[in-house]
Amino acid sequence: MLSPEAIIKIDYELTKYPADQRQAAVMSALRIVQTERGWLSKESITEVAQYLGMPEIAAMEVATFYNMYDLSPVGKYKVTICTNISCMLRGSDEIVSHLQGKLGVGFNEVTPDGKFCLKEGECMGCCGGAPLMHVNNTEMHEFLTTDKVDAILEGLK
Amino acid sequence: MVASSKPVIKTDLAGQTLVTLRTLTEDNPASLDTYLKLGGYAALKRIVTEKVKPTDIITEIKTSGLRGRGGAGFPTGLKWSFMPRYFDGVKYLVCNTDEGEPGTFKDRDIIRYNPHQLIEGMAIAAYTLGARVGYNYIHGEIWQDYEIFEAALHEAKAAGYLGENLFGTSFSFDLYAVHGYGAYICGEETALIESIEGKKGQPRFKPPFPASYGVFGKPTNVNNTESYTSIPWIMQNGGQAFADLGVANSGGTKLFSVSGHVEKPGNYEVKMGMPFTELLALTGGVWKGRQLKAVIPGGPSTAVMPASAILSATMDYDGLSKARSSLGAGSMIVMDDTTCMVKTLHRLSYFFYEESCGQCTPCREGTGWVYRVIDRIVKGQGKMEDLDLLTDISNNIAGRTICALGEAAATPVLSFIKHFRPEFEYYIQHGKSMVDGK
Numbered sequence: 001m002l003s004p005e006a007i008i009k010i011d012y013e014l015t016k017y018p019a020d021q022r023q024a025a026v027m028s029a030l031r032i033v034q035t036e037r038g039w040l041s042k043e044s045i046t047e048v049a050q051y052l053g054m055p056e057i058a059a060m061e062v063a064t065f066y067n068m069y070d071l072s073p074v075g076k077y078k079v080t081i082c083t084n085i086s087c088m089l090r091g092s093d094e095i096v097s098h099l100q101g102k103l104g105v106g107f108n109e110v111t112p113d114g115k116f117c118l119k120e121g122e123c124m125g126c127c128g129g130a131p132l133m134h135v136n137n138t139e140m141h142e143f144l145t146t147d148k149v150d151a152i153l154e155g156l157k
Numbered sequence: 158m159v160a161s162s163k164p165v166i167k168t169d170l171a172g173q174t175l176v177t178l179r180t181l182t183e184d185n186p187a188s189l190d191t192y193l194k195l196g197g198y199a200a201l202k203r204i205v206t207e208k209v210k211p212t213d214i215i216t217e218i219k220t221s222g223l224r225g226r227g228g229a230g231f232p233t234g235l236k237w238s239f240m241p242r243y244f245d246g247v248k249y250l251v252c253n254t255d256e257g258e259p260g261t262f263k264d265r266d267i268i269r270y271n272p273h274q275l276i277e278g279m280a281i282a283a284y285t286l287g288a289r290v291g292y293n294y295i296h297g298e299i300w301q302d303y304e305i306f307e308a309a310l311h312e313a314k315a316a317g318y319l320g321e322n323l324f325g326t327s328f329s330f331d332l333y334a335v336h337g338y339g340a341y342i343c344g345e346e347t348a349l350i351e352s353i354e355g356k357k358g359q360p361r362f363k364p365p366f367p368a369s370y371g372v373f374g375k376p377t378n379v380n381n382t383e384s385y386t387s388i389p390w391i392m393q394n395g396g397q398a399f400a401d402l403g404v405a406n407s408g409g410t411k412l413f414s415v416s417g418h419v420e421k422p423g424n425y426e427v428k429m430g431m432p433f434t435e436l437l438a439l440t441g442g443v444w445k446g447r448q449l450k451a452v453i454p455g456g457p458s459t460a461v462m463p464a465s466a467i468l469s470a471t472m473d474y475d476g477l478s479k480a481r482s483s484l485g486a487g488s489m490i491v492m493d494d495t496t497c498m499v500k501t502l503h504r505l506s507y508f509f510y511e512e513s514c515g516q517c518t519p520c521r522e523g524t525g526w527v528y529r530v531i532d533r534i535v536k537g538q539g540k541m542e543d544l545d546l547l548t549d550i551s552n553n554i555a556g557r558t559i560c561a562l563g564e565a566a567a568t569p570v571l572s573f574i575k576h577f578r579p580e581f582e583y584y585i586q587h588g589k590s591m592v593d594g595k
Contacts (some may be wrong), residue, residue: 014331016292018247021373023355027338031297056358065357065514068297068339084259085457086416086490088504122341123300123512125256125265126414127488128423138300 002047006032010051017079026062030069034136039070040145050100065120068137074117077156079103083120086127095131096120098146102153115155161481169495171349172424172439174402176410177386180271187305189312194271198318200275201391204284204322211242211285218388222408226263227253227344227381228456228486229473229561239368241285249377250283250291250332251367252385253349254306257296257341258456258565259508260488263412264382267422268295269302271386272309273318276332278385281392282320282399283330286378290331293382294349307334322530341512345560346379348514359516381486403429407473411487415440418447418493429473436472437491446494451576455485457505458565460572461498482572497592498577499584503531503568510567520563523554527570534581537588544574544581 001015002010029048034040040063049059063069070078081099083092100106103116110117126132127128129142133149141152170181179195180186184567192198202406204214217570219234240248252275267275268491279291295303310332313319316462321329335353343352350372372378388408391399400408407429413436416422420441427436434450449464454472458483462470470480477484492501510528515521527550530543551567574581 016335018373021354024353026355027336027352031338033335052355056356061357062355066297066338066340067522083504084508085453086260087503089417089490089492089496090422093306102236122339122508123257123259123261125262125296126299127260127490129260129416130416130422134298137297139299140299149490 002033002051003036004035007051010048021107022052023058026052026054026059026067028134029138030056030059030063034069038076039073073110073114074119076115078117078119078136080119080121080137082122082124082130082132082134084123084127086132087132092131092144093132095144095146095149098149099133102150116153159374161381164239166511167422169421172435172438174248174410174428175273175392175426176402176428177267177383177412178271178453179390186270187272187309188225189273189309189316192277195350196393197273197389198277200389201284201318202324204281204392205326206326207328207575211287213394213499214281214285217396218391221391221399222396222403223384223387223391223399224407224474225381226383226387226411226486228258228458230484231332232306233380233384236380237282237286237366237378237467239366239462240288240378241267241369241444242287242429244287244376247290247375248286248288249372250279250286250288251280251350251353251372251377252291252293252347252382254293254342254350254382254588255337255344257337257344258458258486258488259505259513260416260453260456260490261414261486262416263304263414263487265299265388267382268293268306269510272306274311274389275306275382275386275398276309276313279332280323280330282289282378282380283332284548285326288378289329292333292353292355294343295336296343297336300336303334303336303456309462310334313463325577335526339512341508342560343513343564345562349379349542357514359514360562362559374395397461403421404471404475406475407484409463411472411484413472413487413489415489417489417491418444418496419446419491427472431472431474431475433467436489440491443491443493445493447495449491450494450496451492451498453490453492453569455480456488457490457508457569458561459483459485461503462575463549493570495592498580499531499590500535502573503528503535506531506566507567509562509569511566513562515565517558517563519554519557520566523550523563524566526550527554527566534584539585539588541582543585544578548574 013025013028049056130143223233224230343358348358352358369378504526510524551570555567
């Protein structure tokens with residue numbers, strides 16, 4: 001069951017579209033449910049599809065197409081690091097090895113305590129601040145150094 | 158809600174000509190008060206209350222020489238003239254703030270530092286084209302900036318610049334923020350439209366073009382963020398004044414997103430036609446006192462240029478096409494002399510492979526094939542004939558796909574090999590990089 005809070009947020013998104021185009025809100029509805037539950041299970045996607053009155057498969061297509069949706073648990077903090085060209089040129093490889101060493105996990109793995117998951121991201125459109133990473137799809141951290149990464153991780157309790 | 162953003166270091170603005178980021182001279186650039194103080198929304202108010210003829214506005218935009226800032230460079234005034242004048246139903250306006258091509262981050266600064274000028278530009282466009290509803294599609298990775306823009310929308314609505322019967326006239330325009338969630342392809346306008354409709358972002362066949370069949374099947378005008386944001390300035394100062402800022406065929410200013418090996422990466426808004434060397438100097442030059450090796454001038458879908466070619470180029474549409482590349486979205490990626498071009502292309506080819514939407518076989522299969530061949534070169538298992546193979550595959554992707562991603566994926570492969578062939582040959586012969594020896 002979608003929570004009352006999620007429904008309020010999804011209903012706000014629905015005001016952006018014509019009444020007969022409820023499916024248009026699926027991008028944000030999936031984001032809202034994922035933010036609330038940590039990741040998108042098949043059941044979560046079904047609930048979103050039912051609420052919007054769209055075929056389940058169509059919601060599943062969206063959830064699997066866009067790479068910020070997580071279809072498996074990602075721990076409490078999902079850390080996504082960009083390794084694309086502008087970040088690579090400014091040392092993202094070093095940040096990646098530092099993160100992997102510190103967390104003891106590779107890409108797409110969750111730490112045993114369930115706290116962190118490390119993901120490799122494609123360009124996030126903030127290349128002026130390279131190298132950079134994203135926490136839980138919302139917080140952008142730019143101009144990373146290994147010291148700065150340590151401080152950020154320290155702040156994630 | 159009040160939009161707010163971080164204060165900006167004003168000294169960084171030296172040498173720039175601010176049109177789309179003109180609020181950067183102020184302390185709280187994103188706020189409505191700041192924008193009003195700089196004369197914001199005056200052009201919209203005048204146009205709507207004086208009932209300026211839409212055809213006159215389009216003529217002004219044509220005079221300005223404004224060309225689409227998303228990369229294609231299509232004349233904006235001409236594009237606007239494609240929208241059907243009379244249509245029984247809702248017409249839509251879409252803004253493309255879906256920056257996902259590596260090195261592109263200019264529109265982010267517009268929505269976080271000058272959101273109201275974009276809103277005003279879209280409102281003027283809506284009035285001109287008879288659009289009732291607009292969407293600004295923002296890529297999901299910049300969530301904090303999405304929230305700044307959405308707050309600005311609420312602020313504009315409360316102040317009477319969006320919504321019904323604006324300025325007591327019959328003109329009404331609703332504008333909403335919507336978001337992507339991690340798909341480069343949605344920067345392609347028809348994929349973006351599919352995404353707004355709540356679908357996978359797979360490009361549509363054109364024709365029909367969005368002007369006749371766009372959002373929800375209705376006539377839709379799609380422009381880039383920087384293009385819309387230029388409109389209020391043009392309507393305030395005149396099309397000719399905008400044209401005069403730039404050079405022939407490239408009117409106005411351009412936001413250059415400079416990343417990679419420069420001292421001060423970031424956005425620089427300068428007059429079109431600025432010599433590359435001058436722009437490089439604004440960024441503090443190549444970092445660590447190193448030498449310039451190569452520049453991708455407009456994003457990876459534009460051809461890489463060796464230092465010798467870019468050093469004499471000017472930064473405008475004709476200047477870069479004469480130098481055998483293109484302006485693209487103005488996403489300049491600078492590489493110093495320690496850069497291994499084989500490894501750089503390896504990374505780029507992975508990007509295009511990862512981001513192909515999978516719809517067209519040449520792109521879906523070709524980008525993966527290209528990546529695997531470069532991957533084996535990087536792993537020391539390359540063969541000399543791989544270079545011809547890469548060229549052949551790329552030539553067979555370009556022009557054989559629904560959208561421009563095919564060309565975008567082929568261009569870096571072809572241009573990297575063309576300009577830096579000896580590096581590729583060395584890597585294949587020695588199993589390691591000629592540059593870093595690893």
